Amino acid sequence: MPFSSSPPNRDYFAAALPASFFNPILPKQSLHVVHSSNSLNWLSEIPKEITDSSSLAWNKGKIHYTNAHKEVVKAYSAQYAKDWQSFLRARAHDVAVGGLMALLVPSVPEIHLSSETLSCSDFVIFGDCMMDMAKEGIIKEEQVDSFNLGFYFSCPRELKEIMERNVEFSIESMAKLDGLTSNGVPIEKRALILRGGLEGFFKRHFGSDEVVDEIFYRYSKKVLTSPLHLQPDTHKMTVVFILLKRKPLIN
Ligand SMILES: C[S@@+](CC[C@H](N)C(=O)[O-])C[C@H]1O[C@@H](n2cnc3c(N)ncnc32)[C@H](O)[C@@H]1O
Structure with missing residues (x-):
């Protein structure tokens, strides 16, 4: 039952929609x-x-932008900004009008620190494992080159700029919260x-x-x-809390 854990004695409408939030x-x-x-x-x-x-942003031998060269980071960042535009629109x-959106957005303290972030470091390790498997002939190197994770x-600075560019919601509040560590x-x-x-x-990608x-x-x-694993306290997730309010309609 999709809504079995919802409070039973209150009035509300519940719906599950097989659709993209973009x-x-x-x-x-x-x-x-x-x-x-x-x-x-x-993404x-x-x-x-x-x-x-043939592109400068070719992410050869990696499965994420973490520790990749800056053209790769730029390509991910551009897609992210475009997706936010779709989400907000x-x-x-x-x-x-007047409605509120409370969003918790997984983040990093600074983009260049992504390798010190929990999930991003995991993606580097997974990519290295795949490259080891390619070197041993278990999978093909091209399969690693053509695989990338869409996260x-x-x-916070980048998110703030994205929020400030939107014209339909006002920023009521933004705060950086501490997320999880891998400790323990x-x-x-x-x-x-x-x-x-x-x-x-x-x-889906490797098929087996x-x-x-x-x-x-x-x-x-x-x-x-x-x-x-060895220094878990240095690998944290950050979450940015954003509260947005729908502005009056512009005719
Ligand atoms: C990490 S889970 C978070 C689940 C839950 N909201 C929570 O906080 O525990 C991310 C979820 O977002 C969903 N998701 C990703 N992109 C989506 C999209 N474009 N439209 C709708 N859902 C999406 C994924 O399928 C996944 O279930």
């Missing part, structure tokens, strides 16, 4: 409160240039949590359960020797 999804001006948690770091698509071998359709972690989470549990989120992406099992097996070994 499009309008509800009748015009029908929402008064919106909440999004830990989802607006998912709508992978920037094309990062898999184009779509919500401007759905939300009534972008902005820094056993490796097996950590690998399982990550598997829940990433397995589908790996399976054995390859996916091998990637996670290698991850759980490699992470033990990484700073992520």
Whole structure:
């Protein structure tokens, strides 16, 4: 039951919609409160240039922009800004004038520090495991080159600029919150949590359960020797809280 944990003795309408939040999804001006948690770091698509071998942004041998050269970071960042524009335009359709949006956005303190961030360091380790597997002939190097994860972690400054560019919502509040560290989470549990989120992406691209099992097996070994495991306090998630209010309509 999708709504079995919702409070039973209150009046509200519940709906589950098989649609992307980058499009309008509800009748015009029908929402008064919106909440999004830990989802607006998912890109709508992978920037094309990062898999184009003739582009400066070709992300060869990596599966994320962390530790990649700046053209790759730029391509991800541009896609992220474009996606925010779509999200805000779509919500401007759905939300009534005066309606509020409370958003929790996974972030990093500064973009150049992404390798010191929990999820981003994991992506580097996964990429290294895949490259090891390519060197051993288990998968092809081109398969690694053509695979990229569509997650972008902005820094608060970048998010503020994006919010300030929008004309349909006013910024009521913005705050940087401390997120999780990997401290105290056993490796097996950590690998399982990550598997829940990433397995589908790996399976769709590499196509074989054995390859996916091998990637996670290698991850759980490699992470033990990484700073992520050895200095867990230095690897944190940051979350930016943003409260937006729908402005009056402009005719
Ligand atoms: C990390 S989970 C967060 C789930 C939950 N909100 C929470 O805070 O625990 C991110 C969720 O966003 C969903 N998601 C990503 N892109 C989306 C999109 N364009 N439209 C709708 N849902 C999306 C994913 O399918 C995933 O379930």
